[in-house]
Amino acid sequence: MRSAKPAPVKLSDPHARILEVVRRIPRGCVCPYGEVARLAGLPRRARLVGTVLKTTAEKNLPWYRVLGANGRIAFPVGSDAYLRQVARLKKEGVRLKGQRVDMQRHAWPREEESLDKLLWGG
DNA sequence: GCTGTGACTCCTT
DNA sequence: AAAGGAGCCACAG
Numbered sequence: 551m552r553s554a555k556p557a558p559v560k561l562s563d564p565h566a567r568i569l570e571v572v573r574r575i576p577r578g579c580v581c582p583y584g585e586v587a588r589l590a591g592l593p594r595r596a597r598l599v600g601t602v603l604k605t606t607a608e609k610n611l612p613w614y615r616v617l618g619a620n621g622r623i624a625f626p627v628g629s630d631a632y633l634r635q636v637a638r639l640k641k642e643g644v645r646l647k648g649q650r651v652d653m654q655r656h657a658w659p660r661e662e663e664s665l666d667k668l669l670w671g672g
Numbered sequence: 673g674c675t676g677t678g679a680c681t682c683c684t685t
Numbered sequence: 686a687a688a689g690g691a692g693c694c695a696c697a698g
Contacts, residue, residue, distance in 0.1 A: 583680050594693060600679035601695050616679080624679045631679075 564592055568602045575615040578642045579658035580651050582619050589659075600624070614638040615658075621651035 567590040575581050581589075583596040592598065603613045614635040618624040625632035627649055636646065645652040 584682090587680085594681080596680035597678070597693060598680090598695070602679095604679055605696080613679085618679080619681060635679095 564590065564595070564598060565602050565606075567591060568599055569606065569608065569611065572599075572603070572611060572613065572616060575612055575658055577612075578644060578656065580615050580617050580621065580639070580644060580653070580656050581658050582617055582621075583624070584619060586616055617651055621653040621657075623649050623651075 568586060571581075571586050571589045583599040584594075586599045587593060587595040590599075599616065603611075603616060623632055623635055625635065632649075639646065639651065644656050
């Protein structure tokens with residue numbers, strides 16, 4: 551194998567780490583771009599999360615569980631992407647108030663979950 | 673290599 | 686509530 555690098559992604563690769571975090575968001579839960587970045591060990595790199603979601607073609611990736619800050623859907627209201635995202639979220643029981651998700655109810659990780667990780671080491 | 677863009681977020685007016 | 690600006694930086698042209 552010399553030419554045509556398949557470029558196997560390393561765990562240190564920011565893209566791979568972001569995708570891993572997104573895959574871990576449980577059904578019925580949501581997580582903001584900035585939080586996904588932090589959980590991936592990439593603080594202040596929320597934009598990269600958007601770039602990764604936009605460019606990846608991975609099947610079954612729950613991209614729709616990733617939201618803007620404060621539970622806002624990041625797409626323009628009424629756009630195809632917006633409607634798709636809302637539909638997927640509703641299908642798994644996520645509550646919305648207008649163009650916002652009820653973060654109190656659906657935010658991930660939950661406080662106690664984060665605390666457990668700190669106390670027990672994840 | 674440089675520039676403009678953007679599925680972002682935070683802080684200050 | 687809303688708007689401007691800074692920080693961030695991969696990508697496309």
